[in-house]
Amino acid sequence: xxxxxxxIYSRLTSALGSGLVALSLCAATTPALTQTDKAVKIGxxxxxxxxxxxxxxxxxxxxDLAFKQVSDSGQFLxxxxxESVRADSTCIDAGAATAAAERLVTSEKVVAILGADCSGVxxxxxxxxxxxxxIALISPSATSPAxxxxxxxxxxxxxxxxxxxxxxxxxxxxKERGYDTIAITYTKNDYGKGLxxxxxxxxxALGGTVAISxxxxxxxxxxxxxxxxxxxxxxDLLVVLGYADQGGIGIVRAALDTGxxxxxxxxxxxxxxxxLDSIKADGNDxxxxxxxxxxxxxxxxDAFQEIVTxxxxxxxxxxxxxxxxxxxxxxxxxxxxxxxxxxxxxANMIAVANAPGEKILPGQLDKALKIxxxxxxxDYVGVTNVELVGPGEAAGSYREYEVQGDEFKTVRFx
Amino acid sequence: xxxxxxxxxxxxNVVDTQAVDTKAETKRPPAPWRRPLWIAVGxxxxxxxxxxxxxxxxxxxxxxxxxxxxxxVVIPGISYGCQLGLGALGVTLIYAVMRFSDFAHADTxxxxxxxxxxxxxxxxxxxxxxxxxxxxxLALPFGILGAVTLxxxxxxxxxxxxxxxxxxxxxxxxxxxxxxxxxxxxxxxIIGPGDQRFADGDRFIIRVQTFKEMTxxxxxxxxxTTHVITLVVAVMVVLGLxxxxxxxxxxxxxxxxxxxxDLALLSGINPERVALWTWIIAATLATIAGTxxxxxxxxKPFTYxxxxxxxFASAIVxxxxxxxxxxxxxxxxxxxxxxxxxxxxKILGYLGFETDSLVQLLSTDYKFAVCFIILVVVLIWRPRxxxxxxxx
Numbered sequence: 001x002x003x004x005x006x007x008i009y010s011r012l013t014s015a016l017g018s019g020l021v022a023l024s025l026c027a028a029t030t031p032a033l034t035q036t037d038k039a040v041k042i043g044x045x046x047x048x049x050x051x052x053x054x055x056x057x058x059x060x061x062x063x064d065l066a067f068k069q070v071s072d073s074g075q076f077l078x079x080x081x082x083e084s085v086r087a088d089s090t091c092i093d094a095g096a097a098t099a100a101a102e103r104l105v106t107s108e109k110v111v112a113i114l115g116a117d118c119s120g121v122x123x124x125x126x127x128x129x130x131x132x133x134x135i136a137l138i139s140p141s142a143t144s145p146a147x148x149x150x151x152x153x154x155x156x157x158x159x160x161x162x163x164x165x166x167x168x169x170x171x172x173x174x175k176e177r178g179y180d181t182i183a184i185t186y187t188k189n190d191y192g193k194g195l196x197x198x199x200x201x202x203x204x205a206l207g208g209t210v211a212i213s214x215x216x217x218x219x220x221x222x223x224x225x226x227x228x229x230x231x232x233x234x235x236d237l238l239v240v241l242g243y244a245d246q247g248g249i250g251i252v253r254a255a256l257d258t259g260x261x262x263x264x265x266x267x268x269x270x271x272x273x274x275x276l277d278s279i280k281a282d283g284n285d286x287x288x289x290x291x292x293x294x295x296x297x298x299x300x301x302d303a304f305q306e307i308v309t310x311x312x313x314x315x316x317x318x319x320x321x322x323x324x325x326x327x328x329x330x331x332x333x334x335x336x337x338x339x340x341x342x343x344x345x346x347a348n349m350i351a352v353a354n355a356p357g358e359k360i361l362p363g364q365l366d367k368a369l370k371i372x373x374x375x376x377x378x379d380y381v382g383v384t385n386v387e388l389v390g391p392g393e394a395a396g397s398y399r400e401y402e403v404q405g406d407e408f409k410t411v412r413f414x
Numbered sequence: 415x416x417x418x419x420x421x422x423x424x425x426x427n428v429v430d431t432q433a434v435d436t437k438a439e440t441k442r443p444p445a446p447w448r449r450p451l452w453i454a455v456g457x458x459x460x461x462x463x464x465x466x467x468x469x470x471x472x473x474x475x476x477x478x479x480x481x482x483x484x485x486x487v488v489i490p491g492i493s494y495g496c497q498l499g500l501g502a503l504g505v506t507l508i509y510a511v512m513r514f515s516d517f518a519h520a521d522t523x524x525x526x527x528x529x530x531x532x533x534x535x536x537x538x539x540x541x542x543x544x545x546x547x548x549x550x551x552l553a554l555p556f557g558i559l560g561a562v563t564l565x566x567x568x569x570x571x572x573x574x575x576x577x578x579x580x581x582x583x584x585x586x587x588x589x590x591x592x593x594x595x596x597x598x599x600x601x602x603x604i605i606g607p608g609d610q611r612f613a614d615g616d617r618f619i620i621r622v623q624t625f626k627e628m629t630x631x632x633x634x635x636x637x638x639t640t641h642v643i644t645l646v647v648a649v650m651v652v653l654g655l656x657x658x659x660x661x662x663x664x665x666x667x668x669x670x671x672x673x674x675x676d677l678a679l680l681s682g683i684n685p686e687r688v689a690l691w692t693w694i695i696a697a698t699l700a701t702i703a704g705t706x707x708x709x710x711x712x713x714k715p716f717t718y719x720x721x722x723x724x725x726f727a728s729a730i731v732x733x734x735x736x737x738x739x740x741x742x743x744x745x746x747x748x749x750x751x752x753x754x755x756x757x758x759x760k761i762l763g764y765l766g767f768e769t770d771s772l773v774q775l776l777s778t779d780y781k782f783a784v785c786f787i788i789l790v791v792v793l794i795w796r797p798r799x800x801x802x803x804x805x806x
Contacts, residue, residue: 049607053436053608055653200590212772214777214778215779217779219714219716219717219720220717220720221707221711221712221714221717222490222494222710222711222712222750224490224783225490225751225752225755225756225778226778228486228757229755229757229772229774229778230776231760232757232758232759232760232772232774233759233772234760245608245609246609250712257636257638258485258486258622259485259621259622259623259626259634259636260638278611282617283616283617283618317448
């Protein structure tokens with residue numbers, strides 16, 4: 001057999017890759033190796049690299065915090081522990097995400113996967129790995145409406161609401177602020193397309209006009225041309241449904257530089273301090289721009305703050321609460337089913353998330369585990385007031401925010 | 415792919431320009447027709463302008479249209495054109511002297527710019543700044559040093575081996591693709607795949623709001639510091655390079671080597687020395703181009719990788735192997751990319767042609783397609799480019 005140079009290359013890299021994986025595994029799982037029968041492996045498949053890499057570390061840490069609380073309680077499935085295995089979904093590369101999920105299932109033998117983060121890769125992982133292999137997939141942040149209707153065999157859940165709802169809420173916010181004609185630009189993927197379509201439908205239903213709605217490609221150096229196109233259509237407000245580390249901020253920057261727009265409507269993925277910092281570093285000002293992000297207030301949020309502050313985690317970051325809730329729900333569902341399997345998660349997810357039962361706040365996981373072990377019922381409230389509806393997705397409430405100076409101010413919850 | 419036996423790849427101003435002129439002469443309309451043609455075009459344009467200005471508020475509208483055109487097309491086009499031109503200059507130089515297309519050039523730009531960013535961070539940490547200008551300009555020598563080192567390491571480790579083998583150009587091209595991947599990986603390893611902003615100092619010379627207040631026009635114009643810096647630096651670098659190639663013994667040796675390798679060797683030119691200086695100059699150009707692009711837009715390894723196509727398009731459109739062609743090609747590609755994807759609705763509105771359509775030839779998604787179209791058109795109808803470079 002004539003070894004083709006490319007195949008040598010791929011063999012080399014895969015050998016190198018598996019070597020690295022083995023190495024990192026050794027480092028990460030040394031304590032677990034001594035108690036393999038007690039550790040339940042759960043994959044954490046999030047975009048550690050890629051367009052939302054700045055949002056991911058707090059999300060993954062929040063999930064790990066929940067797993068740690070479950071492990072430390074000693075109540076989980078008669079004293080078992082949960083060990084999370086991280087993998088990179090890249091947020092945009094469906095092939096890479098599928099491969100990473102495949103690795104989690106076949107070589108890491110995870111029981112279930114928490115992830116993925118972005119809608120496109122989540123759909124790919126659900127279709128190519130989770131459903132064929134019967135693995136439960138719980139996403140903290142995939143919000144595309146398309147995920148409500150995929151053929152998931154009851155294995156897919158999400159603790160974030162569908163964008164079908166965010167679009168409506170954002171449309172309402174825009175309309176109430178007195179804008180009648182808007183331009184929309186969205187990141188060219190399932191998330192952007194889904195959200196832009198629901199926003200357009202919602203805004204037109206309220207009697208508004210969408211002058212132009214175009215997609216933008218991520219990862220370009222310059223967005224002046226895209227902004228010119230949006231500005232030509234003639235509208236008062238530019239709604240940017242893009243990513244904070246990518247095209248979204250590029251569009252905002254180019255629009256401010258060329259004076260095409262001054263006020264922006266922003267989607268949830270733009271809710272990131274990096275946006276404010278870098279716009280401020282340009283000498284521009286985003287004051288007056290506004291948007292929506294999944295979030296809520298109440299006991300859950302306060303309780304979450306109390307448990308994250310001591311460990312130095314930022315509990316305010318987008319989707320951190322959702323990540324914690326997703327992790328907690330997976331553990332509780334397994335506890336209710338009495339076994340560490342995907343079937344147990346799929347069968348008991350809704351039961352532990354919704355009424356009836358004892359209300360459970362973040363930090364009370366040991367209490368919930370005890371109740372479930374005794375055969376009782378819990379209604380996990382969590383950080384985000386989780387209520388799973390329809391095909392297993394959060395009903396969701398949204399925070400309306402506005403930029404004032406160099407911070408995001410919460411206007412109200414909807 | 416083989417170059418013809420005795421082309422004149424580097425622009426030797428005196429002899430070659432004349433040759434180009436006589437060749438080009440045959441394609442233009444015969445001399446007696448030229449003047450009336452120009453007069454007719456001038457009169458038509460004058461009439462068009464007059465008819466617009468004579469409308470109500472026509473003068474102001476015309477100014478508004480011009481300002482808008484300048485803000486969205488001319489200013490971005492000039493700075494992008496300079497950046498592409500400097501990049502293409504390096505490609506064309508390597509092609510002329512080393513006789514292969516250097517696919518690693520865009521990544522060399524990223525590598526050089528990365529050096530500049532790291533040095534900028536250090537300088538900023540030490541509290542050194544260039545006042546209203548970006549600190550990156552001070553850091554430029556460090557970036558150049560880094561890129562030159564990298565280029566020389568590749569030359570010693572890879573290209574020299576093939577040069578001694580007298581390998582076919584295609585072997586060099588494939589080797590340069592390898593160098594591209596290595597450089598690409600190095601940049602990501604050192605500085606990471608993410609966005610880096612390193613522009614400091616005053617961001618604007620004229621802001622949109624200030625311009626509107628100053629002139630009272632409804633359209634604004636933004637002139638960023640980086641636009642001006644790009645233009646000034648590019649002009650200086652190009653002038654310097656031309657003086658070097660045409661006036662210094664080393665530049666002449668390079669051109670001689672490019673013209674005819676065997677004759678140059680016979681007359682005692684040291685090929686290793688020529689190769690050394692070609693790499694030094696190309697890496698310097700790459701760093702400057704990369705830094706200007708990063709300052710003006712933003713630094714991201716993947717964006718630089720994508721610059722490869724427009725840079726090659728520029729070099730080929732201009733005539734590969736022709737320094738002047740690289741600059742011209744850079745502007746042709748930059749302006750085509752922007753002008754073909756710009757919607758002219760508002761400008762036409764100012765000129766009295768109200769319309770509901772955006773009047774946009776191509777969606778901005780097709781920017782890359784413009785590069786490809788230019789490449790195809792040029793390779794079919796004018797394979798040697800505007801300045802009659804080599805055929806590849």
